[in-house]
Amino acid sequence: MMKFADKLSFLQGAGQLSSVGKWFAILVGILCLVWSALGIYWSNEPAQFDVVSAAKQQAEQRGYLNNSKKLVVGYTTANTLYAMVDTLLEKPGGFLNNDIMPPGVFMDNIPAWEFGVLVQVRDMSRALRKDFSRSQSQSTEDSNLKVVEPQFNFDNNSWALPSSEGEYRRGNDELLKYLDRLAVRGDAGAQFYARSDNLQNWL
Incomplete structure (x- = not known):
């Protein structure tokens, strides 16, 4: 009789475990659906934009666009760099290269796209610092751009302490300061030398 009672108790316990397993499976299924939906949404490549517009x-928002609606030389180039980094950080899902949680950790297309953009960002920031902002190679470096370049070259896989996003955002803040100074004509402003040799070095 005791053996039968033990068997009955075991079956009841197994039934409870089976019920827990079902709820666990449902929870996992819901998470997978949510992650899949987010992954699809985050996989949309950001739209192209008109760099001049x-x-x-940007210049109008910052109060630098005069009545002639003409931008100072170099403003469009530097602002395009700023917009590229801003897109990396603010697009749906944010910056995914350093994600350690689903669905970002399972994605590859957008992180690969991000790295391609990051390569261009690093090349342009280096060209701005070394060439476009200096009249000669011996000239003093721009105070903002010498911060911008190393910030954009920070490890793109760092999740925290510090995060890649935080370092890139700091670099973009410094780039915006350069843009503000570039828009101010005169000795107090930044410089952009649109020479063919600078363009050749960048390319």
């Missing part, structure tokens, strides 16, 4: 909009 974006630069004029």
Whole structure:
């Protein structure tokens, strides 16, 4: 009789475990659906933008666009760099290269796209620092751009302490300061030398 009772108790316990397993499976299924939906949404490549219009909009918001609606030389180039980094950080899902949680950790297309953009960002920030902002190679470096370049070259896989996003955001803040100074004509402003040799070095 005791053996039968033990068997009955075991079956009841197994039934409870089976019920827990079902709820666990449902929870996992819901998480997978949510992650899949987010992954699909985050996989949309950001839209292209008109670099001149974006630069004029930025200059107007910052109060630097005069009545002639003309931008100072170099403003469109530097603002395009700023917009590229801003897109990396603010697009749906944010910066995914350093994600350690689903669905970002399972994605590859957008992180690969991000790295391609990051390579261009690093090349342009280096060209701005070394060439475009200096009249000669011996000239003093721009105070903002010498911060911008190393910030954009920070490890793109760092999740925290510090995070890649935080370092890139700091670099973009410094780039915005350069843009503000570039828009101010005169000795107090930053410089952009649109020479063919500078363009050749960048390319």
